[in-house]
Amino acid sequence: MPLADLIAPALSTAQDEETFSYAKVDVAEKKRLHLNLQPDEDYLGKIYEYYNLNEVAEFLRQKDEAGVSPRYKRVTLQFPDSLVCDAAAVTQQLQRVLGLTVATDESATNCDKGCQVSCCKTNTDKESNKEKEKENDTIFNSPQTLWVLADTSYSSCCVDEVAAEHVKADLLIHFGDACLNAVSKLPCAYVFGKPLVDIHKLVDQFKGRYPEKDAKVVLMGDAPHTYILHHLKESLLEYTNLVIGDVEALAAPILGYKPMPARATSLRALNRVYHGLDEDDLALANYDLFHITAPETPRLLQLTTKFLLVTLFDPLDNSVSQGPYPNLMRRYRYMHMARAAGTIGILVNTLSLSNTREVINGIAKKIKEAGKKHYIFVVGKPNVAKLANFEAIDLWCVLGCDHQGIIVDQNNEYFKAIVTPYELLLALSDELSWTGQWVTDFKSILSEIGNELDDEQDEAKKEFKEVVDGSDSDEDAPMFDPVTGKFTSNAKPLRRLQHLQITQEADPESQLPDSTALVQKLSLAIALRNTVSTSAAHLQNRAWTGLGSDFRNQEDDSESDFDESGAAVEEGALGIARGYDYDRTNKSQGSSFGA
Template identity: 30%
Template sequence: VPETAEYLVARKYTRATLQFPDHLLSEAAKVAVSVQEYCASRDHEVQAYILADTTYNSLSVDEVAAAHVDADCVVHYGRASMTALSRIPAFFVFPTQDLDVDAVASNLSSSTLSSLDTPVLCFLDQPHLHQRAELAAEVARRMEAAGSLSPHWTWPDVPIRQLEPEALTASGAGLASCRAGDEHAQTDSAGDATRGTCCAHQGDCSATAPADSSVGELRAAGYRWSGTEMGAGPVTYIWIGAPDAPALQLLQLTRSTLPWWTLDPTTYTLEEGLPVGVRRLLRRRYALMERARDASIVGVLVGTLGVAGYLGAVEQLCNAAEAAGKKTYTLLMGKPSPAKLANFPEIEVFVLVADPQGQILDCKEYLAPIITHHEAMLAFSPDSEWDESLYRLDFGTDGPAQASEETDATSELALRAAKGLRLTPVATTGAHALTPASAADYLVHKRSWRGVEAPLAGAAPAVPRAAVEGRSGRAAGYQGEPSNL
């Protein structure tokens, strides 16, 4: 509460929205009152609004709901994806959960990890970041005492707890980089904002990368670190935190070809290898991507209005689909659900433009598959190939798809097959006719109702006419009807 209030007072914000996940709503009222009282003690009046139901997902900043009350900022509580914002500044308050530092350090220093001579990235789940420096120092002390200290251990952090709205990149399709929102943020020698004054982690325990590697600030799932690029050599990843954390799933899906170790803080057991579920999910994503290649009608599902670059991503998808000969519909409906998307049976595949940690990766309950921006760009590009090492969940900078022009008869048959249609012989004439191969194709090609303005076969289009006033009253007796009937 004090850090939140100081943030509001320093920036002279008078209307703030407090965004809580579902499991913290029971504390929302007390926090809102405490923030207002603390600001009042500093001679600054603040009106706090509670965002109890997020528009899309609880990990991203709900700029849509905040705009309804014309808020100056959003204070986000709980886990956060830390994606770049487009309109409203935000302040983040992470949950805290204490680790048994001795137990974790003992597991890390006594395992085969202590003898690795390759770079190691050790990620802590957001609730444990407040013990990052303490844990790093304890692991280094134990390894040094055992004579097995590796010089390449790096501990990524989330150093920035406040974000400002970012402008889009020149292409409009990529995510802009985050920056510190506080005017007093400390900067390094290169001028990049690296740490805000509200950050609780003032120590830097990142190890120095090898001299022959590509060194720079790297970012993933909201974390930042300085070290080796993924393509510069083998890197071992360690995750300390909940096994179902959204950030862990993002990291493992986008780095599935690298060695992984996970440590569950509830059992303090260290496990080696990528979970079987991640491999299975990647295979399913590949199958859905191949299925999207054959779709003729695509629904671009806008799953965010706050992540910077979403408009450019939507435009890029529509252009790529058009170049591939597909028809697109753009839909905006808040949180997607099977019931909502079932209202569009003509659409054969949906592309969700959303926060990287808010993607719907398990879409078994939906009538049509839901794929990501990256998967769609691969599906719409005829010469693209699936590569797990290049898999991503953000908007990225995927190039536009190029559609090849085919004019011969063989290509025409292939085009019809890609649209989900099959050729069947007609018994009377021996010719071939197109038969729908799915319910969506039937609705598109065989549905007789085309709307009230659709002319009959051979008729000219209807001439628009001015609207006239209709009947008024109730169904039991409209005005102008005889009353004795």
């Protein structure tokens, strides 16, 4: 066969231009259902009406004490994912109303006239850096500057102080639904918006659900739908025991909505003030709740524990539902798991709420006093994959917002149980008692920690006397875990171990001054410095504990080819993935052969 007829074998699959092209994503138009925009209506007019931008602009026009410069110079606008589609329009309209510099399409495309930094001409690094510094100086030295915060660090209902600190903001305006929890230090304001609700269908659904005119019902909704509650009550004047759960502008001003003035004796709970109730929050157990929109799972679980029955109204399809709701009895099981856990991970799911640091310190102190170990984690937005990386953690205690920041694992997706600080306090107490409450307020948790610390002073004196007298104590006794039905001895790794002696076989080689001798010795010990090493115990239970552990069981096997010295170290491939050294050598040899 002639050499010209030879065809090189195919060493790979067929490749064409489509193989190296990026997959195209079909971009579908996202309808702004919250605006209820009709084909003949103006989009900007709806934006002004929905967010009440005139009042927002008037709030930003406030001057400082001297009356010269704006009171808030660096303003951040925080939008949730559902409203981020309006962020550009809101920011641009606020800039126009306030008389700030607005980037137009012409200035963005015409490099010769409008742009300070060229987008079509190549500049040197030195020139581009100078232009960037000049642009940054222009931004920070302007009378007032607006930034948009879209991707929140934690829950979208909370004020994102972490993102606002990146631009040294002195004001944050939060758009959309909000939890209204107290913020630690950054001044903020809220803009709920005014979503459209069919009041007639809402009244019909309410009357169909409660035909009795003397029914005790509390009207409540999320923050954006609160404005409709007063109109709803006017349409239900025949109901004599109707209570409205209204928001209250205590910690920060609310723009676009003016809450009704409340009396000093009115009931305040769940970040709401209840007009018509002057009793304590226990009175809510005698009332049904009619809630507009379906809240998030943590908030819904909190509402089901406070009210007699919860009915949800969906304003999108004008339907009502009464379940299924999160089950509180599963929390009782998690409390028993927390009681038997030896290592507890404190998962911080917020950095902006007030009293966060105090709660962390109080919970950590309680865990240590209970003889357990703890670690503090800040992983951003938690998910199953992130928490699964920490295999040594027996149980998680999450600190977050009561609306969206608390993880309620209804489908058993997480590998380890997740409890709240209040549930952990109940589990760490001497006598396990189930209150059936869902307490997530940091102030209430701090008061519980303070009460328990006062009660434990006498117990600490009693335990100290037992140690001095040498009397017997049940601290080292194994604990029965009702979840697994077994006894566990690792529930208190920080307990006193005066009687526990760690013995190892005498080995003359272990006395050699080897740098790895201490590591090998401690890796086999389950107790260090009179405390149980949970990490060492966890490492011993693993099938693979590091390099060389695969051959550990072959040391005493005479037929195995186990070599204690290990394999010889060889030099690996050099270079990067697109061209290793041996690839370049083969390519050069092939080119010389072809020549």
